[in-house]
Each structure stands twice: as C-alpha cells, then as structure tokens.
Amino acid sequence: MSEQHLEDRVVAIWQTRRAQLLYWVLWVLVRVVGRLYLRTRIVGDERLRTEGAFIIAPVHRSNLDAPLVNCRCPRIVRSLAKIEMFKGGLGTWVSAVMGSFPVHRGAGDRRALQEAIGLLRRGEPVLVFPEGTRHSGRQVGEIFGGAAFLAARAGVPILPVGIAGTEEAMPPKAKVLRRVPVSIVVGEPLLPPETKNGRLSSDARNEFTARLREAMQSAMDEAAEMAPARRGRRRRRREDEEQ
Secondary structure (H helix, E strand, O other): OOHHHHHHHHHHHHOOHHHHHHHHHHHHHHHHHHHHHOOOEEEOHHHHHOOOOOEEEEOOOOOOHHHHHHOOOOOOOEEEEEHHHOOOOHHHHHHHHOOEEEEOOOOOOHHHHHHHHHHHHOOOOEEOOOOOOOOOOOOOOOOOOHHHHHHHHHOOOEEEEEEEOHHHHOOOOOOOOOOOOOEEEEOOOEOOOOOEOOEOOHHHHHHHHHHHHHHHHHHHHHHHHHHHHHHHHHHHHHHHHHO
C-alpha cells in the first residue's frame, strides 16, 4: 500500500461512525485495565480535562503510553503515530480506530502536520511524542521540534507528561502484559512564544523545544520517584498476605 493511499485509508476509517464508537469502547477498556490491573496513578490529570485545544507531549517508553494517557481525557484525542503501527489489514484498522494518524519519523511530514494543525484549530487535543520513538530509562532523549512547531502554528499550549512503569509492563516485542504499577505525571502547560502568523524562528523553536524537554524531564523524574515506593508497598502487602 502506498503512503498516500495509507493516509487516505486511515482518514476514511476514522470518519465512520463505527470507528468513533469503538474508540470509546477501547477508551473504557484501557481505563479499566489501567486502573485495576496496572493500578495506574496519575497526577495532574485535571489538566487533561480542560476545554479547548492542547498538545499532549509524553515521554515514550512503551506502546501503552498513548492509550493510558488518552483514556484520562474525556474527549477524543488524536495521536501522531509511527507509520510502522499501520501494517495493513487489521493493524491499520485498529490504529485508525484508536485515533492514530501515520507520521514519517525523521522527516517533515507535511500531511501529518496539516492534519494535526487542523485538529488543533478546531479545538481538539492532539498527542505527539516529541522523542519520536521509544527510549529506555528515566532520561528524556533528544526531542524533535514538531511539537513546538504545532504549538506555535496553532497557538495552543503543550502538556509535558512523564510516565514510569510502562516500559516494564510492556517492553518491546512483549506478548503478555505484566502487572507493574504505572505512574503518570501531567506537568504545567507550556505556552508557545508569541509569533507573527504562527511562525517561529529556528532559534525561538530550539529554545522552546529545550524548555519542553526540561519540563518533560521534570515530569518524568516525578513519575519515576513515585514508582519504587508504590512497588515497595505492593511487595509488602504480598508478603503480609503470605504470612
């Protein structure tokens, strides 16, 4: 399937009523699994319940990241996802139903950016992974300027998000979801600098991107610090039950 045909196919799937109804079915399912099985704890989720458009910018450690964050927002959240998530057939259909849109990493994907800008200008939230691909560990990797570009062009804030536990719960190529507590921290919104016609100079974009990385790191540190204490309490409870 050509890249252009794939993008058109994803749009066509998403525009059906069935797809948008199934989005909410999956939203409920992920929320239940996250709460009862992964015992997800989130700090700052009230920021996901605000009106208007905003960009959600999480760290990326697992394929669980986007669903677990999106299910905390009471509105549909569209996500920019790597094109490898759209493998044709059922894979493409599931990704589209989850609200994802294919993006080509490492390149200026005009179609994906235009789609995201259109959503934001209509007042809808959009999720973007600034790191571009999955990383490992607590340190936030180098991030791309796409989130800063979108925020400036649409005039919307960015919510930096740190996530701990998903890398262990679903590492790459894992076939079974492990029962590891997940911690999520949604940081304070970052407002883009004022611009003329929504255009940032390269220096301004780099500076804003650096601020975003710092905010993501702060949120990640807080989420990571929550995780060991929660796992320790779980182990102690299990030991008490065994005695």
